Structures are given as structure tokens and as C-alpha cells.
Amino acid sequence: MILKDKLKKLRTERGLTQEETAEKLGVSSQTVSKWERGLRAPDIELLPKIAILYRCSIDSIFDMESSWNTEHENEFKKKMAELYEKRDFEGVWNAWITEIELKPDDFGKYTAVMDFALKFKMFDDNRIKRLLLLSDYAKNYCRDDDIRNEIHRLMLQICAGSENPKIKEMAKEFHSKLPSYRHSREVYAKFVMDDKAYREQTKENILYMTDVAECAVRQLLKPEMTPAEKVFYYKKAAALYETVLDGKYGGVYDVPLIFDYGNIATFLMAQGNEYEAEEYISKIIGVLEKHLNTNNREHSRLLHNPEYEQAPIKEQSIKKILLDLQKIPLLKKFRPLLKEVYIKYQNIPHR
Numbered sequence: 001m002i003l004k005d006k007l008k009k010l011r012t013e014r015g016l017t018q019e020e021t022a023e024k025l026g027v028s029s030q031t032v033s034k035w036e037r038g039l040r041a042p043d044i045e046l047l048p049k050i051a052i053l054y055r056c057s058i059d060s061i062f063d064m065e066s067s068w069n070t071e072h073e074n075e076f077k078k079k080m081a082e083l084y085e086k087r088d089f090e091g092v093w094n095a096w097i098t099e100i101e102l103k104p105d106d107f108g109k110y111t112a113v114m115d116f117a118l119k120f121k122m123f124d125d126n127r128i129k130r131l132l133l134l135s136d137y138a139k140n141y142c143r144d145d146d147i148r149n150e151i152h153r154l155m156l157q158i159c160a161g162s163e164n165p166k167i168k169e170m171a172k173e174f175h176s177k178l179p180s181y182r183h184s185r186e187v188y189a190k191f192v193m194d195d196k197a198y199r200e201q202t203k204e205n206i207l208y209m210t211d212v213a214e215c216a217v218r219q220l221l222k223p224e225m226t227p228a229e230k231v232f233y234y235k236k237a238a239a240l241y242e243t244v245l246d247g248k249y250g251g252v253y254d255v256p257l258i259f260d261y262g263n264i265a266t267f268l269m270a271q272g273n274e275y276e277a278e279e280y281i282s283k284i285i286g287v288l289e290k291h292l293n294t295n296n297r298e299h300s301r302l303l304h305n306p307e308y309e310q311a312p313i314k315e316q317s318i319k320k321i322l323l324d325l326q327k328i329p330l331l332k333k334f335r336p337l338l339k340e341v342y343i344k345y346q347n348i349p350h351r
Helices: 003-013 018-025 029-036 044-054 069-085 089-102 108-119 125-141 145-160 165-177 181-191 195-219 227-245 251-270 274-292 294-298 315-327 329-346
Strands: none
Touching: 003 029, 003 044, 018 029, 018 044, 044 089, 069 089, 089 108, 089 125, 108 125, 108 145, 125 145, 125 165, 145 165, 145 181, 165 181, 181 195, 195 227, 195 251, 227 251, 251 274, 251 315, 251 329, 274 315, 274 329, 315 329
8 A cells, every 4th residue: 555545554453533633743734644644754864753642653654564563673682682781771662762752552661661761760750650651541541451550550650759738639549440360450550659558458368358258168068068078168158257357356357257157067077977076066166255245355455456347246247157056956065165155145235
């Protein structure tokens, strides 16, 4: 395709009029018209702007895309190596920006220049504003979710490193765009929250994720499983709470822990393992003794956090679990112990 036809095709694909194109490029509409009629070719200094406007490479404008590839990349890498060797980081920055202007839709290079700016703490306003323009362009035209998320992650840290309050505030916007899977948003929350708030939020996240994980493990249980298989999964579920509670009072988080202990004891008895089942009945009683002892509750904290506001205990849930355990035939031997702690628990004053 000859140049005049290619320029018209690129413009119409972008949905731009000749007047709109002229305004964005800083030329007259008559100039754009002459390009598309083959009466004149664009000035060389306008090519990067045209490539950005039409979201293409300069080579593609001239249908020379195939000549770009290996040779150009090798030259670029060689140039970068020389600049790094001379520690000419300003030259590295300029080389990246020029490369992006030549191929504005190579979004992988956006993350490369952002990573470079972050590594060398290039947090001056002009550079960050240039990167903000790139991120805005990527937001509109990049279709790769992984690249967009990486841009958000890098820009979050870059904006957070700025001394300019307005730019620093923009870190929150990039943080809000991070995906919640893999806990990306939680990991990078430290850039937009003060230290105390971040620590408290992190601890809440740990407890929430523990709760979700424990429920997920129990979902793996199937009715047709053997008692030994059921014990295996209930022990895994209980271990999650044991890790975060570390033997301390756990408020509402003790409810599922007691539930898991009761099931472990039941299926251990089904295997004829009375000795170990008794250990888990003792664990249930040990957990409830922390509820019965007010002083014990006051001095027990989740994740060793002295300022943690304990969740309210679901007393009715615990009472129901204790009643249900007393009705299970396999746990008949332990009914007196369970009944005794149930009576004590009935007399706990309302909290």
C-alpha cells in the first residue's frame, strides 16, 4: 500500500477527521489533505507523533514492519549496554522514551521504562508526568491485563515516591486498580497507607484469608471418604486457625476451630483411636476455658497484636456445637466432660 493510502486508512480506522488529525498534530487540515492525496509527505519530525496518534509503528506507516524486528532490537540492546556501562542513566531514559515513540503499541516497553525509573528513583515531576501519559495511553489501548496490572503496580510505587503531594495522592488511584487475586492490592497497600493502618489492615487480611482457606479445605470433604481421610482434612482446616491463634483466645475464630476439633474426635473414634480422640476433646475444653476466664481473654490477642479489637463470640454457635457433640454416639464416652463444660458455658455473663 502506498503512503497516501496508508495514512488515510490509519486515520479512518481511528475514527478521526482530517481537521481532528491536524489539530492533534499541530498542522493545518490542508496539510493532512495533501498527505492523503499524495501531494506531500509528512515531515520526518512528525512521524513519531503520527505513529502515536494512529497507534502504530513508524515502520508500519511505510509498510516496512518486517525490517524492524531483529536488527533494530539488536542495535537497541547494544546502545543500552553502552549507556549502562557509562552510567549514563539520562541517556538510558531518553533511549527508552524514543523507542516507545517509535512503537507506541509495544506496551511491554512501558513497563521496562517504568521499572527503570523506579529502580533509579527518577521521581521528578517531569519524568513522572511523562510516565503518567504512557499509563493513560495504555489504559485506553492495551488489551493485555497482565501488562496493565504491571503498569498499575509500578506507577503506584513511582507516584508514592514523589515529593509532589498531588502526584503522591495519585498512588491511591493506581492501588485501587490492582487486582485482588494473589493479594496484589494488599501487598502494595503500604504505599498508600500509614504504617499503623497498614499493619492493622494486614492482620485483618491474614485472619480473613485464614477463614476463607479453612472453609475451602472443608469443602474438599466428601461423604464417601473414609474416616482417616476426613480426619486428614479436618486437621488441615484446624491447623490454619491454630497457626494464627497460637494457642491464644480467638473470639469468633474459636467457633470453627471447635467445630473442626469435634469432627476430628468423632472420626478418630470411628477408627478406634480413642487415645487421640480424647486429646481433641481436651483441646475443645482448653479453648472454652479461655472463654470462661475473663482475665485470660483480656491477655490473649490474635497475631500478638495488643491493640486488636476481638470479634464478639458467637456464644449460641458454641453452645449448639457442644450440644451436638453430646448427641453423637461415637463420642458417648466424653459426654460427661462435654456436658460439664456446656453447663459452665451457659453461665457466662452476656458480653
